[in-house]
Amino acid sequence: MPNYESKNHRGFHNDRRQHGAGNRSQSTRNYRSKPRRRETPQVQVEIGQRFPLTIKRMGINGEGIGYYKRMAVFIPGALTGEEVVAEVTSVATRYLRAKVHRIRQTSPHRVDPRDSYADQVGGFELEHLDYPEQLKFKKDVVAQSLERYQPAGYKHYDLRPTLGMDDPYGYRNKAQFQVRRNAAGQVEAGLYAERSHDLVDLPTCSVQMPVTMHVMRAVVAMLQDLDMPIYDEEQGSGIVKTLVVRAAAHTDDVQLVFITNSTKLPHKHELLTRIAAELPEVTSVMQNINPGKTSLVWGDETQHLAGAEAITEKLDGLAFKLSARAFLQLNPYQMEILYAEAKKALDLQPGETVVDAYSGIGTIGLSLASVAEEVRGMDVIPEAVADANENAAANGITNAHYELGTAEDLLPKWVMAGFHPDAIVVDPPRTGLDGTLIETILAVRPPKLVYISCNPSTLAKDLVELAHDYRVDYIQSVDMMPQTARCEAVVKLSRRQ
Ligand code: SAH
Secondary structure: OOOOOEOOOOOOHHHOOOOOOOOOOHHHOOOOOOOOOOOOOOOOOOOOOEEEEEOOEEOOOOOEEEEEOOEEEEEOOOOOOOEEEEEEEEEOOOEEEEEEEEEEEOOOOEOOOOOOOOOOEOOOOOOOEOHHHHHHHHHHHHHHHHHHHOOOOHHHOOEEEEEOOOOOOOOEOEEEEEEEEOOOOOEEEEEEEOOOOOEEEOOOOOOEOHHHHHHHHHHHHHHHHOOOOEOEOOOOEOOEEEEEEEEOOOOOOEEEEEEEOOOOOOOHHHHHHHHHHHOOOOOEEEEEEOOOOOOEOOOOEEEEEEEOOOEEEEEOOEEEEEOOOOOOOOOHHHHHHHHHHHHHHHOOOOOOEEEEEOOOOOHHHHHHOOOOOEEEEEEOOHHHHHHHHHHHHHOOOOOEEEEEOOHHHHHHHHHHOOOOOOEEEEOOOOOOOOHHHHHHHHHHOOOEEEEEEOOHHHHHHHHHHHHHHEEEEEEEEEOOOOOOOOOEEEEEEEEOO
């Protein structure tokens, strides 16, 4: 069974959809156009060297880009229009990486980040940029990706302004923090600094829903008081590895998960008693067991400790049960906007059938079930598929069914068995669509296709092939992750006649 999330990627915005069977059969794919290669400039540069640099634009990871003797310089934390003194941190054949030594001319759009550690851990790439400019940046990332892969007619695509939040803070429904005991013996919980295993303690975090941080810090204090054995990566000793707190935005449910190195949980009784007394907002306490040194955060076994086994989130009048490892969008407020956009783009008519590919716990498909004749969905995570089917039943939906398997295997099977969907909505992980799935879509030719993408690069690549048979009606970006460089987009495609 694939594990749900990997901690290899730093920062926390990344836990969207890294998992899954996303091995694309690239070799079978023929791109009409490849990114153009520039000649390698011959520049002698050394690490530590400093030079003035004007930032021309921002790259897809939110870093500033300038040119030193025609060589691209990527410089995190620098904004378009700024003049900085850059200090080289690494030298590659075709580009340089640098850090800001000093800002000589500051952008009028620069703001003070709310989180003091914003430049240390991943997930806060844009916290120093004002929000209207963040939204422009996200639309521009889509434009840059299209420019790079050049799908047919891309110059005429209707790129709509990014839909943002009124208050772009306090939105994250899940905090997943590593725990450790520092040299002074204090228990800390936070994220790893980029490209390292140094934990940065996060006493506060502006993008988290306040309840998630309140519970997190209270539990950290309990672990300290109870002198709980905290996992030590080097020694392989200790018990508590990670704390996960997930809150529902539209119910009062909050789940706390201890991810541990073994099935043991010392001081369990005292711990649970204190949680019940001091954190009445916590409605579910679980333990996930993930023994040994591994790059994955979650283990296969989950045990129930107290309260309910799952939490419930509400969306669009439907209730969704969430087990500990089930995927849910991290921004429950923008999730409603995103799904409303998907629904609008699909424009389902009574009698039409739809496939919800990469369905997770069925959020998209089930919200379409009242209009559709039939909904079929699939996902590779068994718990997610079980949740999706349970969610259908619990909401009295009888025309939606979810199966375990990959989109690339199941869609061709369904078609062979005579099911020809009128519409397909795909919501793949960051790796984008599998080559086989694209071939199947192009063979089945459903009149309506909606592509929800969390990675403009793979979206642009996939559009190269899809645009042969489909017209891109518009691309609507939605800001699911304010303060980060992440970009989500809903693409409406219609079959060419
Ligand atoms: N549509 C859902 C989930 C999107 S996340 C939502 O909006 O909440 C992407 C999902 O794709 C994950 O649940 C992941 O398990 C699943 N997945 C990854 N590779 C897959 C594949 N090859 N086929 C089907 N599902 C896959």
